Amino acid sequence: MNENDTKRLSRLTAILTQLQTKRLTTATSLAEKFKVSLRTIYRDISALIQAGVPILTEEGKGYTLMEGYKMPPVMFSESQANALILAEQLVLKNKDASFIKDYTEAIDKIKAVLRYSEREKVNLLADRTRFEQNVNRKRNSNNISQIQYALTNFLLIKMEYINEKNAMTIRNIEPFALISTTENWLLIAWCRLRNEFRYFRLDRVSKLEILTEKFEQHKMTLQQFFDKTS
Template sequence: MEYSEVNRLSRLTAILIQLQTKRIVTASELASKFGISKRTIYRDIKALEQSGVPVLTEEGKGYTLMDGYRIPPVMFTEKQANALILAEQLVLKSKDVSFVQDYSEAIDKIKSILKYSIKDKANLLADRTQYNQVKNQERNSNNLSDLQNALTNYKLVKIEYINKENSVSSRLIEPFAILNSENWYLVAYCRLRKEFRFFRPDRIRKMEILSENFEPHNMTLQEYFDKYH
């Protein structure tokens, strides 16, 4: 499959999620979000309709989906939906770009499967609890999602790390835990120092997730603190 086809398929999926997230979505909104022309949006909407997606056009307003069309069949209560929306505000305070982006995309997908009545309330709550200074705050790292993936799949990670004295070193590390206290911290076994160390993701200058697996450290986070602190 050509890249352009893959790109369009990905965009059609994203448009479908947007349609499920809000009651009404305009062509202008979609064009702005995906950086394409409104004419391309019209073609994409037509493609979705031809594939059997029940897109309805409300004259002078925008596009909406026939009520009841949802994927997949997962349901949240109103209180559960509200808890997720409020949790998003905590995530938006994160200083890692990848984590904020992944969570925001997940929230969009969750919103897309809510019933219209709960969806409207969830969107209202999101509008009333957003803080621009939080949403627009500066991010200082963009590797937390990859580190989470390496941690859960026991993948060795090669990094170029800048310590607090601004000295750069190359390390092979085995991710063990991720903590947060104003900044994010990665607890990992460092093969260079032959001991567990704390690493700040914003001080990782270069990172590569290797295909090599490491032997899992069979202890809980509490056991780690009891043993090493």
């Protein structure tokens, strides 16, 4: 096997990983990622199909894998998969480009072997989490895992919240996103008491309960939320 064959085999494996990681992948994004031409990507996709990989084309949208096709599963619990996504956000703050590249590729491989429903959840969580380094490294909340679960499963949260005036209120909220500032974790959620999106500091949550009631997913990304509220 010559160097070109080795490179192509490596790219085909990486393309398969990308297809397993994301619900839809475009030829353009693959060409940009692997720094090859669109024609090369088309040939690679054709080669994977000929090898028996069930790749489907959604007209005008991109490529997707037939539901149910995956490599042997890795036995992660949902909370463990969520913890890996949170760790990815921490790694992205590292200053070393090679370290970020290696970790991101490892996370892509982990996502690729998760079940479809789990993969959709970790992708949602990755999109809805932002992290800024906590310079004091103080641990001032213990509800993140529960909130992550409620966020990705669209479950209502009931909590006792202490506001800046030290007054306690009971809120039913629809969790939308998690953000870490330099001092505190913040939860963005639709507050049913105030009938609007609110920011909640997790260190002010005195009690939290995940309810069985589901809410309708908010059809926007975190960036769209920022753009809308800025």
